[in-house]
Amino acid sequence: xxxxxxxxxxxxxxxxxxxxLPTPLQPPLHPATKEPVxxxxxxxxxxxxxxxxxxxxxxxxxxxxEVLDVLRLWRPTPLVRARRLEQALGTPARIYYxxxxxxxxxxxxxxxxxxxxxxxxxxxVTRLTTETGAGQxxxxxxxxxxxxxLECKVYMVRASYHQKPYRRVLMELWGASVVPSPVDDxxxxxxxGSAISDxxxxxxxxxxxxxxxxxVLNHVLLHQTVIGLEAKEQLTAxxxxxxxxxxxxxxxxxNLGGISLPFVPDEGVRVMAVEPSSCATLTSGRFDxxxxxxxxxxxxxxxxxxxxxxxxxxxxxxxxxxxGDAPIICNLVQAGRMEAVAYPQGKVFEAAVQFARTQGAVPxxxxxxxICAVIxxxxxxxxxxxxxxxxxxxxxxxxLDLQAYDDFLNGRLDAST
Amino acid sequence: xxxxxxxxxxxxxxxxxxxxLPTPLQPPLHPATKEPVxxxxxxxxxxxxxxxxxxxxxxxxxxxxEVLDVLRLWRPTPLVRARRLEQALGTPARIYYxxxxxxxxxxxxxxxxxxxxxxxxxxxVTRLTTETGAGQxxxxxxxxxxxxxLECKVYMVRASYHQKPYRRVLMELWGASVVPSPVDDxxxxxxxGSAISDxxxxxxxxxxxxxxxxxVLNHVLLHQTVIGLEAKEQLTAxxxxxxxxxxxxxxxxxNLGGISLPFVPDEGVRVMAVEPSSCATLTSGRFDxxxxxxxxxxxxxxxxxxxxxxxxxxxxxxxxxxxGDAPIICNLVQAGRMEAVAYPQGKVFEAAVQFARTQGAVPxxxxxxxICAVIxxxxxxxxxxxxxxxxxxxxxxxxLDLQAYDDFLNGRLDAST
Numbered sequence: 001x002x003x004x005x006x007x008x009x010x011x012x013x014x015x016x017x018x019x020x021l022p023t024p025l026q027p028p029l030h031p032a033t034k035e036p037v038x039x040x041x042x043x044x045x046x047x048x049x050x051x052x053x054x055x056x057x058x059x060x061x062x063x064x065x066e067v068l069d070v071l072r073l074w075r076p077t078p079l080v081r082a083r084r085l086e087q088a089l090g091t092p093a094r095i096y097y098x099x100x101x102x103x104x105x106x107x108x109x110x111x112x113x114x115x116x117x118x119x120x121x122x123x124x125v126t127r128l129t130t131e132t133g134a135g136q137x138x139x140x141x142x143x144x145x146x147x148x149x150l151e152c153k154v155y156m157v158r159a160s161y162h163q164k165p166y167r168r169v170l171m172e173l174w175g176a177s178v179v180p181s182p183v184d185d186x187x188x189x190x191x192x193g194s195a196i197s198d199x200x201x202x203x204x205x206x207x208x209x210x211x212x213x214x215x216v217l218n219h220v221l222l223h224q225t226v227i228g229l230e231a232k233e234q235l236t237a238x239x240x241x242x243x244x245x246x247x248x249x250x251x252x253x254x255n256l257g258g259i260s261l262p263f264v265p266d267e268g269v270r271v272m273a274v275e276p277s278s279c280a281t282l283t284s285g286r287f288d289x290x291x292x293x294x295x296x297x298x299x300x301x302x303x304x305x306x307x308x309x310x311x312x313x314x315x316x317x318x319x320x321x322x323x324g325d326a327p328i329i330c331n332l333v334q335a336g337r338m339e340a341v342a343y344p345q346g347k348v349f350e351a352a353v354q355f356a357r358t359q360g361a362v363p364x365x366x367x368x369x370x371i372c373a374v375i376x377x378x379x380x381x382x383x384x385x386x387x388x389x390x391x392x393x394x395x396x397x398x399x400l401d402l403q404a405y406d407d408f409l410n411g412r413l414d415a416s417t
Numbered sequence: 418x419x420x421x422x423x424x425x426x427x428x429x430x431x432x433x434x435x436x437x438l439p440t441p442l443q444p445p446l447h448p449a450t451k452e453p454v455x456x457x458x459x460x461x462x463x464x465x466x467x468x469x470x471x472x473x474x475x476x477x478x479x480x481x482x483e484v485l486d487v488l489r490l491w492r493p494t495p496l497v498r499a500r501r502l503e504q505a506l507g508t509p510a511r512i513y514y515x516x517x518x519x520x521x522x523x524x525x526x527x528x529x530x531x532x533x534x535x536x537x538x539x540x541x542v543t544r545l546t547t548e549t550g551a552g553q554x555x556x557x558x559x560x561x562x563x564x565x566x567l568e569c570k571v572y573m574v575r576a577s578y579h580q581k582p583y584r585r586v587l588m589e590l591w592g593a594s595v596v597p598s599p600v601d602d603x604x605x606x607x608x609x610g611s612a613i614s615d616x617x618x619x620x621x622x623x624x625x626x627x628x629x630x631x632x633v634l635n636h637v638l639l640h641q642t643v644i645g646l647e648a649k650e651q652l653t654a655x656x657x658x659x660x661x662x663x664x665x666x667x668x669x670x671x672n673l674g675g676i677s678l679p680f681v682p683d684e685g686v687r688v689m690a691v692e693p694s695s696c697a698t699l700t701s702g703r704f705d706x707x708x709x710x711x712x713x714x715x716x717x718x719x720x721x722x723x724x725x726x727x728x729x730x731x732x733x734x735x736x737x738x739x740x741g742d743a744p745i746i747c748n749l750v751q752a753g754r755m756e757a758v759a760y761p762q763g764k765v766f767e768a769a770v771q772f773a774r775t776q777g778a779v780p781x782x783x784x785x786x787x788i789c790a791v792i793x794x795x796x797x798x799x800x801x802x803x804x805x806x807x808x809x810x811x812x813x814x815x816x817l818d819l820q821a822y823d824d825f826l827n828g829r830l831d832a833s834t
Contacts (some may be wrong), residue, residue: 001489004421072418073501073777102519104777106816121562146774171817172826173773356590357563358492360521399523400817402586409589 005076022335028299079234093381107396109140112223117144132197134318135167137214142176153183158190193294215252224258243391249369253326255395279312282340316404317365346415364396422493439752445716494649510798524813526557529640551735552584556632562761572598573605588600610711632669641675644726660808666786670743696729699757733821734782763832781813
């Protein structure tokens with residue numbers, strides 16, 4: 001069963017969770033002075049419109065018509081009830097998922113890439129730089145810059161650049177220029193943190209260029225709230241008062257924030273982050289100010305962190321290999337408004353295969369973390385004989401991750417990591 | 418702009434074009450006796466329900482509820498207006514496409530894989546065999562047999578087995594067993610025709626097994642008519658009386674038949690098949706009885722053919738590399754009710770890149786043939802200053818064909834083939 005909405009129901013305002021946070025959000029600090037950063041500190045990297053969104057306390061922020069026009073290429077996305085998975089589990093729980101895999105880039109990432117490209121163009125920027133790991137974010141920004149006629153330069157983690165050529169091709173198909181990172185050491189396999197350093201350095205030293213980030217920051221999570229806002233309307237259409245629990249995987253926090261933040265003010269709705277055991281920021285990191293990148297060029301962010309020099313093992317869920325998390329997500333976890341769990345990738349791929357064999361759709365490794373927690377919640381509901389409404393974010397498809405499934409099906413995957 | 422339909426609007430009867438054909442359909446002939454084949458001749462390979470559909474002259478045939486339940490995992494599919502492509506072309510034409518890429522397997526193929534698996538299971542068959550080239554059809558059947566708990570054995574053209582491992586992984590993820598074909602010659606790169614021979618031989622020699630074909634036959638095209646039936650309802654919702662022209666690529670004819678056959682009785686609706694120049698069956702083949710496979714094991718079919726021993730060049734649109742075409746399609750072309758055009762793959766990939774850069778979505782090479790003809794029709798409408806409604810079938814996505822795009826973008830593709 002699927003619930004769709006007509007194009008005019010794409011939300012025309014983003015939901016800002018900041019006024020609803022249990023405790024005030026601590027500001028980012030300047031890396032040199034350790035003072036709160038001001039708009040001028042961020043201006044070399046971001047347009048003023050996004051900086052204003054980053055610090056806004058307004059409860060709603062309008063989505064420009066030009067952005068809506070592009071989002072409507074694939075939004076509203078369907079809400080799907082995973083009945084065949086429910087039946088396979090024999091659970092009384094009702095499992096719904098928001099299918100963000102239907103976007104051109106195959107994930108939720110274009111929800112923020114499109115407005116970021118738009119606001120940059122509106123302020124005269126003609127070129128964006130960014131980093132990408134496996135390529136989900138890079139391909140989303142390549143698509144968005146293509147739409148608005150901007151140049152796009154993507155620094156791709158070198159190991160992925162060579163091992164996962166398909167997402168590179170996708171970026172180039174949409175007109176982006178892609179180079180392996182780090183740019184100054186051809187022998188280095190690279191990491192997300194060092195690719196961020198490359199992209200920030202590029203943007204900071206060119207007048208025509210800004211930098212674009214695909215997660216972590218407040219304005220990124222803000223743009224993603226279209227997911228949760230649509231899901232609320234669709235759940236009502238499906239006859240549900242509210243979900244008992246909202247679940248999403250968490251790397252930097254953007255897909256989790258997107259589906260869950262609109263539910264934060266709602267009493268009785270649990271919210272759950274799902275991490276990889278090998279990079280368990282929320283469940284085993286410490287809460288502290290830390291850099292967003294390896295080189296220490298970004299502002300210091302208040303977040304759970306494993307240390308900005310932490311290099312996670314090379315699990316297949318590349319999008320979850322980040323040492324920190326969005327300050328908004330960390331605020332909610334610290335205040336007890338959000339739960340967090342972690343799973344090793346073997347259990348995650350078991351869940352992914354069960355999902356693919358019941359529902360048909362092949363989930364991304366990142367998304368499969370959420371599915372793993374959903375299955376555990378559904379089995380708990382079965383044990384307790386409790387009807388329960390579970391909502392999760394199907395953040396992306398796994399069609400460009402089939403090598404990982406091949407490894408898992410043939411016993412070549414390190415299951416305990 | 419997208420038009421969706423609620424799940425209950427998946428058509429509950431298939432449209433049978435046979436009563437509407439301009440001239441009677443000639444029967445298939447037994448390869449030995451050259452007499453029309455009877456149901457008993459086909460019984461070793463197909464269940465009686467499908468054989469009955471193959472020869473039916475009933476105008477409508479009911480879709481079983483169990484089939485509808487599975488189709489509703491992704492159907493109804495969206496009808497999309499390609500406004501950004503229209504704008505890029507500066508055409509007064511209104512271009513709509515039916516997005517069949519949203520199925521689990523990423524193409525229209527599951528529309529027939531699901532009922533074929535269902536009807537086989539209903540008659541006690543526990544195992545299906547089939548052939549596949551690049552893997553679109555094989556993955557669809559793997560998905561469908563997984564849903565109904567049947568075994569599935571796929572004979573995959575050896576060259577593709579080694580060069581395109583991702584669709585093999587997809588089949589294995591859905592539980593199918595995949596082997597390279599031909600099975601008796603490990604040095605041979607294989608062809609679709611010889612893989613059919615392998616799969617037919619397997620099914621004919623085992624009591625528990627039947628054979629399943631993904632195109633060409635009447636019952637396959639019948640199952641695909643859900644595409645055109647939904648499109649009719651959605652075009653009405655979009656405010657259009659009728660399309661002026663319906664366009665689809667043509668390999669064996671199933672996606673073309675699916676979208677166009679429900680429009681065959683409608684006056685003033687042109688119907689157009691689009692072929693690769695390198696395998697231009699309808700535009701340069703001869704109309705004759707010919708075998709469906711290389712080894713000459715299948716019945717003789719009345720069709721345009723390049724000869725059953727014709728080996729097309731290795732173009733990227735693997736799904737269009739077939740020496741013949743569906744007898745229903747050939748009947749319509751011969752009678753003048755359907756047009757046919759052919760394009761070389763360089764022009765096809767130019768069209769594909771223009772589509773991906775305007776609409777975002779990345780089309781399969783097969784689908785891109787249709788897009789190429791759509792662009793030419795839209796430019797003709799511009800030249801003539803004519804409003805025109807163009808409908809085409811977006812038969813599948815190209816996410817597992819990105820190597821072909823890489824070749825094209827870097828000048829490694831044989832554009833003139």
